[in-house]
Amino acid sequence: MGLNIGARLKAVRQSNGLSQRQLAKRAGVTNATISLIESNRLNPSVGSLKRVLDGVPISLADFFALEVGEEDSRPPVFFTANELVEIGRGGISYRQVGADLTGKALQMMSERYAPGADTGRIPLRHEGEEAGLILSGRLEVTVGDQMQILGPGDAYAFDSSQPHRFRTVGDEDCVVVSACTPPSF
Structure with a gap:
């Protein structure tokens, strides 16, 4: 041992x-x-x-x-705020709950998008499902050929094998709590 x-x-x-x-x-x-x-x-x-x-x-x-x-x-x-693991970069912060997701079915994150932050011109795509709840700010969410601007209290949920993209709208940070199955980062 x-x-x-x-x-x-x-x-x-x-x-x-x-x-x-x-x-x-x-x-x-x-x-x-x-x-x-x-x-x-x-x-x-x-x-x-x-x-x-x-x-x-x-x-x-x-x-x-x-x-x-x-x-x-x-x-x-249990995890204190300081124990969330930063896995984002640039204008997007992804603070993951738990460091080792090996064998786990769920990934939970606190996301923060700076004004103008964008996940990129090339849409994301991975197997599984994604859901999120907007806590503050405004976020443009594009899934396939659908696009919606979401604000505080609004949410999204979709099959993440569809091409998707996130972009901050406005001049304030957007804060989202999200979950993804299986973990994709």
Whole structure:
């Protein structure tokens, strides 16, 4: 049975009252790096792990000497705002609930589109279903040959194998809570 580096790092980070983002900043790595290590999707080199641990700070020897119980390796149930994993870029923020979606059927995200943000001229297309609820701002949603501008309280749901595109309308951010099955990012 191997050592669970991810659970160990998460336990150390949380016991020191640090969010993933705070540890990443201290260590000079990306938030995604911390998230990937904690979810055991990235096995860091000793040098990389030392760099991350220097952000706590804790020595490699102390880190490996820690007793981490079985309960630490269970999948998380609750997520603070700082633990949502940023997977977007540019003018679009996709903050995913949970880091490791391996074997999961559902992907849930908090999305933020900056004014003028657009998913691109080439429509998106992937197997599954998508749904979202607009919390603030206005979003132009195009699915196949249908287009609608949605505002707060409006929603969409469609078969995501159809070509689709999202674009912010207006001069304020658009915030959406969305779900996708199966995970597509």
